[in-house]
Amino acid sequence: MSSAIAFENVVKHYRGAGARSLRDELAGVVRRDRPKRVVRALDGISFDIPEGEACALLGANGAGKTTALKLATRIAYPTSGTVRVRGRVGALIEVGSGMHPELTGRENVLLYGRILGLSRADVARRFDEIVEFAEVGPAIDQPVKQYSSGMQLRLGFAVAAHLEPDVLIVDEAIAVGDAGFQLRCVERMSKLVREGRTLVFVSHNTNAVETLCSRAVMLRQGEVVLDGPAPEVVAAYLDSFAQARLERQADHAALGSPLEILRTSLHDASGREVDEIASGEPLTVRLHYRAARPLERPIVNVGLADPRIGCFTTASMARDGGSPELLVGEGSIDVTFAELPLLPRVYEVWAGGRSGVGVGAILDWQRLRLFRVVDERERQGKTAVTATQNSGPVLIPYAWSFGGRDEG
Amino acid sequence: MASMPHTGADPVASALAAPPLEATRLPELPEIVVEGGPGRVSRAGLRELWDFRELVTAFAARQVLVKYKQAFVGLGWSVVQPVASAIIFSIFLGRFAHLGGEGLPYVLFVLAGMTSWTFFSGALGNSMESCVRDAVLLRKVFFPREILPLAAVLASLVDFAPTLLTLVVVSAVKGIYPAWTLLAVPLPLVILVATALALGLAASALNVYYRDVRYVLPFLVQIGLFATPVVFSLSLVPPRWRLAYQTLNPVATAIDDMRRAVVHHTWPAPLPNALALVWVLVLLVLGYLLFKRLERGFADRV
Numbered sequence: 001m002s003s004a005i006a007f008e009n010v011v012k013h014y015r016g017a018g019a020r021s022l023r024d025e026l027a028g029v030v031r032r033d034r035p036k037r038v039v040r041a042l043d044g045i046s047f048d049i050p051e052g053e054a055c056a057l058l059g060a061n062g063a064g065k066t067t068a069l070k071l072a073t074r075i076a077y078p079t080s081g082t083v084r085v086r087g088r089v090g091a092l093i094e095v096g097s098g099m100h101p102e103l104t105g106r107e108n109v110l111l112y113g114r115i116l117g118l119s120r121a122d123v124a125r126r127f128d129e130i131v132e133f134a135e136v137g138p139a140i141d142q143p144v145k146q147y148s149s150g151m152q153l154r155l156g157f158a159v160a161a162h163l164e165p166d167v168l169i170v171d172e173a174i175a176v177g178d179a180g181f182q183l184r185c186v187e188r189m190s191k192l193v194r195e196g197r198t199l200v201f202v203s204h205n206t207n208a209v210e211t212l213c214s215r216a217v218m219l220r221q222g223e224v225v226l227d228g229p230a231p232e233v234v235a236a237y238l239d240s241f242a243q244a245r246l247e248r249q250a251d252h253a254a255l256g257s258p259l260e261i262l263r264t265s266l267h268d269a270s271g272r273e274v275d276e277i278a279s280g281e282p283l284t285v286r287l288h289y290r291a292a293r294p295l296e297r298p299i300v301n302v303g304l305a306d307p308r309i310g311c312f313t314t315a316s317m318a319r320d321g322g323s324p325e326l327l328v329g330e331g332s333i334d335v336t337f338a339e340l341p342l343l344p345r346v347y348e349v350w351a352g353g354r355s356g357v358g359v360g361a362i363l364d365w366q367r368l369r370l371f372r373v374v375d376e377r378e379r380q381g382k383t384a385v386t387a388t389q390n391s392g393p394v395l396i397p398y399a400w401s402f403g404g405r406d407e408g
Numbered sequence: 409m410a411s412m413p414h415t416g417a418d419p420v421a422s423a424l425a426a427p428p429l430e431a432t433r434l435p436e437l438p439e440i441v442v443e444g445g446p447g448r449v450s451r452a453g454l455r456e457l458w459d460f461r462e463l464v465t466a467f468a469a470r471q472v473l474v475k476y477k478q479a480f481v482g483l484g485w486s487v488v489q490p491v492a493s494a495i496i497f498s499i500f501l502g503r504f505a506h507l508g509g510e511g512l513p514y515v516l517f518v519l520a521g522m523t524s525w526t527f528f529s530g531a532l533g534n535s536m537e538s539c540v541r542d543a544v545l546l547r548k549v550f551f552p553r554e555i556l557p558l559a560a561v562l563a564s565l566v567d568f569a570p571t572l573l574t575l576v577v578v579s580a581v582k583g584i585y586p587a588w589t590l591l592a593v594p595l596p597l598v599i600l601v602a603t604a605l606a607l608g609l610a611a612s613a614l615n616v617y618y619r620d621v622r623y624v625l626p627f628l629v630q631i632g633l634f635a636t637p638v639v640f641s642l643s644l645v646p647p648r649w650r651l652a653y654q655t656l657n658p659v660a661t662a663i664d665d666m667r668r669a670v671v672h673h674t675w676p677a678p679l680p681n682a683l684a685l686v687w688v689l690v691l692l693v694l695g696y697l698l699f700k701r702l703e704r705g706f707a708d709r710v
Contacts, residue, residue: 014708069705073548074442075550076708078444081443083443086439100470100545107470114462120462339696361542
């Protein structure tokens with residue numbers, strides 16, 4: 001299978017930012033010692049996207065995704081290395097890309113068609129379809145500068161996706177659109193993929209990536225760090241953020257409220273303090289508190305959350321009626337979750353509280369710390385979380401059974 | 409008609425017309441290689457420019473449209489500048505400095521030169537700004553970059569029509585009626601377009617890297633006005649230097665051609681035109697080489 005896009009040891013350096021003029025240049029000649037600030041946007045990346053494959057590029061901001069796309073679309077050129085692209089490329093790299101603000105939507109569609117190398121007749125044949133998809137209605141004959149950013153985006157995507165590109169390149173721009181439009185974009189892209197077109201998709205919406213793409217390439221600081229099946233790369237991508245958050249989290253204190261949390265520690269079944277816990281094991285969350293004033297019958301809630309979906313379980317003193325009579329000075333509150341039927345991933349501990357007499361918050365509902373759930377079976381191997389993000393966080397014990405056809 | 413299969417060998421169109429079977433469609437897809445290093449002039453690049461030719465007119469039309477959409481007098485503005493300059497020069501140089509006009513009323517003489525000069529300087533300035541003006545496009549979408557200065561010169565050409573018409577009308581008012589020699593107008597026009605394009609290609613590319621260009625160029629154009637026989641006659645140049653002068657400054661030849669065609673009713677001089685055309689071709693190649701060399705950094709630097 002021949003490749004639609006091939007990156008061969010591609011390097012892209014940008015010279016340091018700042019306005020350039022002849023004066024700067026002359027100053028650079030006079031002062032030889034001036035260090036040249038070079039931004040390494042891509043540092044020798046190689047990968048290959050075969051015809052008809054849907055591939056995602058993942059990575060944090062500044063990892064080099066957009067730079068890579070700009071090279072593939074010949075907007076910019078590599079410092080060294082080669083990018084090979086086979087076929088016509090339809091690209092939506094930024095909102096309003098390819099749209100000229102002074103021209104009407106209609107003129108822009110024609111212009112973009114010609115940019116894509118299509119004849120006037122080719123564009124005319126698809127014109128109605130484009131307008132319909134973009135939902136711009138009569139505004140098609142108004143200058144694009146009068147469009148909302150959503151309209152510009154819709155028209156831009158409609159044009160790029162309907163003028164039959166061999167390779168469709170879509171950057172995270174579609175995230176600007178509303179939910180309905182994003183859904184239609186994903187549908188349109190999957191239709192193109194089914195037709196055998198090649199798709200390169202950059203998005204932080206990992207669900208869309210997993211839905212559309214069979215493969216993903218993860219970039220970090222201009223290098224390819226992972227290249228493989230989309231679910232695995234997505235999991236590693238999310239995990240890299242979680243890992244960064246784990247490393248960044250400080251002392252998880254909540255100070256300044258009537259009920260202050262000095263520290264939040266986690267303990268396993270034997271009472272040992274831990275940072276990660278095995279799936280299915282009990283977990284004790286210990287809040288080390290200091291009451292700024294005596295607190296009567298405080299109601300404290302502790303929740304566990306998956307970063308994407310909010311708390312999926314909460315331990316509530318209000319529900320249990322288990323409030324202490326009075327909290328004075330410093331001490332600790334323990335809550336033990338009997339078992340954690342959780343998939344290996346990073347989770348959050350949230351807590352908050354209110355006074356049991358009258359109304360009033362004594363501790364605002366907030367995230368106190370992160371912890372990692374690991375799978376015992378995988379502990380020996382990689383630490384990377386391998387559960388796909390499409391499956392929920394909770395693992396309720398289940399069993400399969402298979403019966404014959406009902407003979408009723 | 410447009411959807412009928414045609415025999416014209418457009419690889420993209422035929423690839424699209426083919427059934428969407430990957431196995432049959434794939435080998436026809438052209439491969440594009442994006443490499444590092446300075447850009448070069450290539451056969452593929454020139455073919456691509458030809459494929460994108462419609463974009464030149466589209467960009468030019470867009471520019472003309474945008475320029476005059478919100479201007480009440482519209483195209484009339486393009487006439488104001490050469491006419492006003494001609495009047496001012498004829499007052500200061502004709503009345504006070506007693507410059508001669510090859511036997512013509514001096515104001516008509518200057519207008520005949522100013523028509524060409526205004527087009528040339530306008531086209532050059534316009535194409536010099538073209539790449540920076542469309543920075544947004546350069547950063548967001550691919551097309552052969554030289555289309556921008558090309559379209560800018562083409563758009564300026566639209567301004568030329570009413571000024572030429574004005575010159576013909578003013579000549580008629582002064583008793584010089586149009587003659588068959590008007591048929592020679594395309595020749596000086598080709599020289600002017602090619603010179604403006606050659607310098608415009610170089611200036612537009614340099615302007616992306618050094619914005620100093622946009623300050624220096626108008627100044628040079630101002631000097632050029634007095635280094636070119638716009639307000640004085642070509643006969644002021646000593647005969648033994650004249651051919652070299654007309655070659656190295658093709659605009660001088662073009663202006664002389666234009667005066668001959670519209671007001672003197674004589675045909676262009678063959679030798680100076682031939683030499684000027686050769687020199688312009690050299691300039692054009694050099695300008696294009698420089699442009700192609702620099703264009704790969706446009707998106708990063710603009």
